[in-house]
Amino acid sequence: MGAIYLVRHGQASFGAEDYDRLSPLGFEQSTVAGAELVRRGVEFTLARSGTLARQRDTAATALKVLGPGVAVTEDARWNEYDHVDIARHHAGGAPQEDSRAYQATLDAALTAWIGAGAAGPCAETWPAFLDRCRGALADLVAALGKGEHAVVFTSGGVIATLCGALMGTPEAGLLRLNRVTVNAGITKLVSGRGGVTLLSFNEHPHFEADAAALLTYR
Template sequence: MGAIYLIRHGQASFGEADYDRLSDLGAEQGAVVGAELLRRDIRFTEARSGSLARQRATAETVLDWLGERAPAKEDPRWNEYDHVDIVAHHGGGVPQSATDSRGYQEVLDGALAEWIGAGEDTPCAESWPAFRARVRGALEDLVAALGKGENALVFTSGGVIGTVAGTLLGEPETGLLKLNRVTVNCGITKVLAGRSGLTLLSFNEHSHFDGRGARLLTYR
C-alpha cells in the first residue's frame, strides 16, 4: 500500500509586499521537515508542488535534503485558495498590513465561511465548488500515477490539506474551516492509497518541531 505525504509549505512573509516569499523561519522549517523525511527513509517515486513560490521553495529545500536532483512537478491545482480575493469580496477587503496575523485570521475565517456559503454565486474568481473540484482532481491524478506500493510527496498549503482531510472524513467544509486553521507550517499529513481507495492515516504531524525545535512551530 502506497502513501501520499502532504507537506504544508514553510512560513510565508505575512504583512510584507511579497507575501508568497518564504520567511527566514520558513526556510528553516523546510530544512527540519527535510531532515525528518530523511530520517524516516521513505522512498518516493513522485514529487508534486503547487506553482506558488512558497510551495516551490519548500519543495526545493526538502528534496535537496533527500538527495533528489529532479525538481517537484508543478501543478497549480495544488495551489492555495486566493485569500486576498476572498477577503476582498467576503471580508471587507481588510489588508494584511492593517492587523496582526491573529486579527487577520479572524477576518479570513469569516470570509471563508461566507465564501463556502455563497457556492457558485460568489463574486470571487474561484468558487468553493471549483476549488474543491480542482483539489480533488489533482489528488486523483496523482493516485493514478502511482504504482503498487509507491509513495508521493506533495508540497501544498493548509487550505488544500484541510480540504483533502475533510473530504476523506466526509466533511470537506469542516476540513477547510476547522482543520485548515490548525495546520502548522511544514506539518506532514499522510494519506494511504490502496484497493479500497484513500484513507487519512495521520493529519498535521509536527513532532519534528518538539523540544529544541519548538521555536520553529508556527501556524501562519
C-alpha cells in the same frame, strides 16, 4: 499500500508587501521537514508542488535534504485558495496586520465563500476549488504504482479541504482544520484497494523539544 505525504509550505511573509515568499524561518522549517522525511526512510517515486513561490521554495529546500533522486513536478491545482480575493469580496479587503485578528476575519470570509457556492463573486468559487483539489489528488493516486509513495508541497487550505473530504465534510475540513495546520507540518494519506484514507494529519514532532522555537502557524 502506497502513501502520499502532504507537506504544508514553510512560513511565508505575513504582513509583507509580497506574502508569497518564504521567510528565513520558513526556509529553516523546510530544511527540517526534509530531514524528517529522510528520517522516516521513505523512498519517493513522485514529487509534486503547487506553482506558488512559497510552495516551490519549500519543495526545493526540502528536496535538497532528501537528495537528487526525486524531481518535483509543478501543478497549479495544488495552489492555495486566493485569500486576498476572498477577503476582498467577503471581508472588505481585510489587511494583514495582526495575525490573530486577521484569522478571525478570514474564517468569516471563508464561511461566506463556502456559503456563496458556485454563484459566489470570487474568481474561483468554493466548488471550483474543491473540484481542483480532488482532481489533483485523484490524478496523483492514479499515477502511483502499487506500493509507491509520493510527496506533495502545498498549502494548509488544500490539505485541510482534502482531509475533510476524505472524512466526508470538506467544508468543515477547511474551516476547522485549516486554522491549526502548522508550517511544514506533514499529513499522510494511504492508498489501497479501498481508496484513499487519511492516516495522520498535521504531524509536527520535528518542531518539538529542541526545535520548538521553529513551530509557527502562519
